[in-house]
Amino acid sequence: MADLLIRNARLVNEGREFEADLLVARGRIDKIAASIEGVRAKVEIDAQGQWLVPGMIDDQVHFREPGAEHKGNIASESRAAVAGGITSFMDMPNTDPPTLTTAALADKKRRAAASSQANYGFHFGVSRDNLDTIAALDPREVAGVKVFMGASTGNMLVDDPQVLERLFIYCPTILLAHCEHTPSILANETLWRERHGEFIPAAAHPLIRDADACYRSSSLAVDMARRFGTRLHVLHLTTARELALFAPGPVHNKHITAEVCVHHLLFDDSDYAQLGHLIKCNPAIKTRADRDALRQALAGDVIDVIGTDHAPHTLEEKRRVYGRAPSGLPLVQHALPAALELVGEGVLSLTQVVDKTSHAVARLFAIRERGFLREGYWADLALVERLAQPRQVADDPILARCGWTPFQHRHLRHVVRTTVVSGQLAWHQGQVQPRCQGLPLMFDR
Incomplete structure (x- = not known):
């Protein structure tokens, strides 16, 4: 069973925007295709046309x-x-x-x-x-x-x-x-x-x-x-x-x-x-x-x-x-x-x-196998929604320890709905996912 399947996303990668599904297994992007069928995953997300970006x-x-x-x-x-x-x-x-x-x-x-x-x-x-x-x-x-x-x-x-x-x-x-x-x-x-x-x-x-x-x-x-x-x-x-x-x-x-x-x-x-x-x-x-x-x-x-x-x-x-x-x-x-x-x-x-x-x-920085939506690369992903109306940042709970943001009086047109770190859900449905653990970056030098 795969770890994660994101369906109906609009992928943005290497100068292109295109509709596709993306499958994550063992922390990495296992498959990108117009439609991925016959696969079970522990978590499935219907992106409903949201942007999926590295x-x-x-x-x-x-x-x-x-x-x-x-x-x-x-x-x-x-x-x-x-x-x-x-x-x-x-x-x-x-x-x-x-x-x-x-x-x-x-x-x-x-x-x-x-x-x-x-x-x-x-x-x-x-x-x-x-x-x-x-x-x-x-x-x-x-x-x-x-x-x-x-x-x-x-x-x-x-x-x-x-x-x-x-x-x-x-x-x-x-x-x-x-x-x-x-x-x-x-x-x-x-x-x-x-x-x-x-x-x-x-x-x-x-x-x-x-x-x-x-x-x-x-x-x-x-x-x-x-x-x-x-x-x-x-x-x-x-x-x-x-x-x-x-x-x-x-x-x-x-x-x-x-x-x-x-x-x-x-x-x-x-x-x-x-x-x-x-x-x-x-x-x-x-x-x-x-x-x-x-x-x-x-x-x-x-x-x-x-x-x-x-x-x-x-x-x-x-x-x-x-x-x-x-x-x-x-x-x-x-x-x-x-x-x-x-x-x-x-x-x-x-x-x-x-x-x-x-x-x-x-x-x-010559970072190994990150920064792109490519099969075989680590699954570091952000699912972003463009809002019909800009949202007020002051409404957001601030997660930084200091408890404030300079954007507090601003309205932003986009919101991050899901973040995936090394194949793990890190942020989803407005909540930090506590079991996610980041990995050390590796450099090809």
């Missing part, structure tokens, strides 16, 4: 474990993720302790194996004194290597030119960069403090962490990658100016790639008036013109993938004055429906969203 692969999350479990942990945030159509995630290294050693990496993998409802991978961090460890890494053991080129992350801030040069030369796998120029940011913040003291308005955030601070750092990263042949992936672009650093084209032909996050595609600086520090993030949400340029770059294959940078904080923390209110937003629960807003607005086609959230991510 689950979103989120290349950038902060699930806060270990060290900040009051904000979230792997169990709570992976539950929120599967409710949002995310079937796999890659977690960032700035935890406590940070993922700067192979022992810390192994600890995170053990934690995820015990509690994650989604498939998981982990990025390795860079400090000023762990370059020998990075050079010796097995590329198959990490999702990528993450460098903070000018973000306030303690000993993970790497801005020494000699350290950066060694990193770009000897990094054995894909290097992910958070690009902001710290001296510029500090100078801007000093000016605002002289005028407002501790009570800097939230709307000043994109003026403090401005386009120049982003460009000075991202242009340095791209220049170094070109000089040393580094496989570079620049995270969460936020400005029109930075787009000139990247070339259009399919992701598998590129040596330097870029990501944009859902909040930078849906919000702009006019939203600070209503949401304040709830949308304070690094790099900052900037102007409507920047947002529109990011959308166009995504449609034109200048930007390669959509991520979330899910980074939960408690409401109490977010209500503090500017200098003490932390940066970061909880996003995974509404990630795929939020990305699909770009389809409703005519910015992207449905097949483009699937490419940017699944296919391109799998190709970019």
Whole structure:
């Protein structure tokens, strides 16, 4: 008996939309056909024409474990993720302790194996004194290597030119960069403090962490990658100016790639008036013109993938004055429906969203047998319904531990009805399925 049979779905995969049934057995896609008859399955779902897409692969999350479990942990945030159509995630290294050693990496993998409802991978961090460890890494053991080129992350801030040069030369796998120029940011913040003291308005955030601070750092990263042949992936672009650093084209032909996050595609600086520090993030949400340029770059294959940078904080923390209110937003629960807003607005086609959230991510990180609806591949699936009327996000129970979402005042046109992780029901009929256990991502490198 097969595990799962989904009938009457509209599959979206590799540039095509087509009607088909899909059969899952032993965790994998066993068969895709116009009609699958004479087969019994433990669970059968009549999709009634809903879209069946490969689950979103989120290349950038902060699930806060270990060290900040009051904000979230792997169990709570992976539950929120599967409710949002995310079937796999890659977690960032700035935890406590940070993922700067192979022992810390192994600890995170053990934690995820015990509690994650989604498939998981982990990025390795860079400090000023762990370059020998990075050079010796097995590329198959990490999702990528993450460098903070000018973000306030303690000993993970790497801005020494000699350290950066060694990193770009000897990094054995894909290097992910958070690009902001710290001296510029500090100078801007000093000016605002002289005028407002501790009570800097939230709307000043994109003026403090401005386009120049982003460009000075991202242009340095791209220049170094070109000089040393580094496989570079620049995270969460936020400005029109930075787009000139990247070339259009399919992701598998590129040596330097870029990501944009859902909040930078849906919000702009006019939203600070209503949401304040709830949308304070690094790099900052900037102007409507920047947002529109990011959308166009995504449609034109200048930007390669959509991520979330899910980074939960408690409401109490977010209500503090500017200098003490932390940066970061909880996003995974509404990630795929939020990305699909770009389809409703005519910015992207449905097949483009699937490419940017699944296919391109799998190709970019060389993830084995995931990210596509293909027979023999792992069954990581999301069944999505386009609603006759947009729904209010405020009506949703929030599964992230922090208990809030920046989308609370928004209406979304799509909802995830079912999520399947490695062949297991993870989210179905509005409920997390507690027996689902994600698997480690494998990388063909």
